[in-house]
Amino acid sequence: MIYKVFYQETKERNPRRETTHALYLDIDAKNELEGRIEARRIVEENTSYNIEFITLLSDQHLEYEKESGAFEITEF
Template identity: 40%
Template sequence: MIFKVFYQENLLEVPVREATKSLYVEADSVQAVRSQLADRNYNIEFVQEVTGAHLEYEQQNEDFELETR
């Protein structure tokens, strides 16, 4: 499954919408995504599974880069 992760780069800063970044991760579950990113010190706001037409749309984005284990 592919998940879109919305995060802030600094765990200690207050989340601000304009500073929110996203990345795409291939994993089996939301828990696996969070475990995979635990060492990066990100403030993860939301993890969303991306499938079907939504995934096709996201893949058209020039910034789409899939992280695998």
């Protein structure tokens, strides 16, 4: 399952939409909740990012992300 993680690069400032970034993780999980928990764990262990939101991408959303040109799976 592919998850999109929205984050701020630092926890020092209040989140602003203009500075929100996203990364994509391929998580092998039994269900969506376990995948979100695992995605949060991975990002928190490997970065100092302020995680705003984690969402599971549907097939249609994944295709859109691939076509937009910004799609790249992040590996830690």
